[in-house]
Amino acid sequence: MRLSPSFRKTLLLGSCLIALFSYWGWLLYRLFGPQLTQELPDLGSLAGYLLGLVIVLIGIWLLAYLNYRFTFRQWMVHPGKRLYYWSWLCFLAWLLFELLQLRTDQEPAFVDENILVTLVLLGFVILYGFVADSLQSKRQQQLLIQQKTEAELTALKAQINPHFLFNALNTIYNEAQQSENQTVADLIEQLASIMRFTLQESTRSLISVEQEFQFLEKYLALQRARLPKLDTLSVHTHLDWDGQPAQLPPLLLIPFVENMFQYGVSLEHPATLELAVRVENGQLDLRVFNTLGVAIGRKNGSGTGIKNARQRLALLYPDRHKLHVEQGAQFFMVTLRIDL
Structure with a gap:
């Protein structure tokens, strides 16, 4: 049975995590194993400590996510608004420091420790924002490339024989002119221009406003002609x-x-x-x-x-x-x- 590439990658990651935590567990057992044989730990205190640690980690992740979602994407991505983002981070640093000070009852002995913890938390928040933005940009680029590829394939499917279509339109156009039916000739010319624009210009990433307006004007003229x-x-x-x-x-x-x-x-x-x-x-x-x-x-x-x-x-x-x-x-x- 052949494993899929995604499953093999997941299996590799799981094996690495199991090996890492097993190694850490073995080191902790060597350190605290002799003490456990002499005295059992307070399982309630240990569970409370672990639960508190999980809540703190979730809170830090939530803070970083909200900062990215509501401030980084609103200010940092705009060059003219980046000063607002860094000003907000200064306010956030002050707020985190004051919360840590409350936790230590405003003791002067913990000021240096609280400053260090504040800088670490702020660094994580900033790093999370840049990493999340980079991943989001990569996803958008991949999706844009995919959509561009699909659009090009669709255009290729539509180009069954464009030369035949244009030649046929030119023939009809010449017949309309020879019959002195200028209205029909103009409509055929506009239709040919629309088809040429759709088949040729649609594969380009950017065009001028003038070209887009010319296309819209021809399309509007055809729509007006068909309406009673x-x-x-x-x-x-x-x-x-x-x-x-x-x-x-x-x-x-x-x-x-x-x-x-x-x-x-x-x-x-x-x-x-x-x-x-x-x-x-x-x-x-x-x-x-x-x-x-x-x-x-x-x-x-x-x-x-x-x-x-x-x-x-x-x-x-x-x-x-x-x-x-x-x-x-x-x-x-x-x-x-x-x-x-």
């Missing part, structure tokens, strides 16, 4: 960029726009669709609003695009974005802010 001209259907879109150099991952915003058209369009009831994207001073603000023309869950895969976009934002812009999704009985709204 109804007084009860209102579509408002606004894309604004201050012209300053800025980059973002390709196809980052399209899931929110697709969701708006997928669930907001209704031919039976009044429907409103609003899209506003603004990039200024390296900050992107997006607002998507639509009335619910289609019941959520009626179509297969509803909500998948928003879920994937949320996960992608968490990986690409940790602590640098704010995403708020609100759904009412008759509307759905998304607001997003990213520090590019």
Whole structure:
């Protein structure tokens, strides 16, 4: 029977721990064994001591975890807020020292010992934060690499024969121009541009804001062309960029726009669709609003695009974005802010 690599690693770790604790136990037995033959220890006091030690260790670990969760991730990861984190550690050191002083009844003889214990505890808290952050970064990088690989595989599967598709679109485009149907020719050209962008640019890690806006404008033009001209259907879109150099991952915003058209369009009831994207001073603000023309869950895969976009934002812009999704009985709204 062949053991799996993970089981072999676990078995190796367990063997090492058993050997280590057996060795320590043998040394302690040699040290205290003769005394145990003469006098039995107070098992109640020993159990109380061990229980107290376990509680102290759990308390130290909990302190380190809470410090990492609520202060390290909020302040230390931002260069402009790191001073807040070190100031907090100074306050924490003072608080730990005062608690130790209370434990020793404020005796001056224990000041040096309490200072040493405070420094040791503070060092563990700081070390825990950096180690936990490093492990978290590695997990995020692995997940991002995995998602990028899956996206590239999906794009490769979609590229069954892109040259054939583009040639076919070019043929239809030429026929439409010869027939003097410029509207159809423009739509075909926009569709070809969207397909080319999806197949080629989606494999890049970053593109310019101008490229992303051009893609969104072509997508919006195609969506407007397929919608009927109804007084009860209102579509408002606004894309604004201050012209300053800025980059973002390709196809980052399209899931929110697709969701708006997928669930907001209704031919039976009044429907409103609003899209506003603004990039200024390296900050992107997006607002998507639509009335619910289609019941959520009626179509297969509803909500998948928003879920994937949320996960992608968490990986690409940790602590640098704010995403708020609100759904009412008759509307759905998304607001997003990213520090590019």
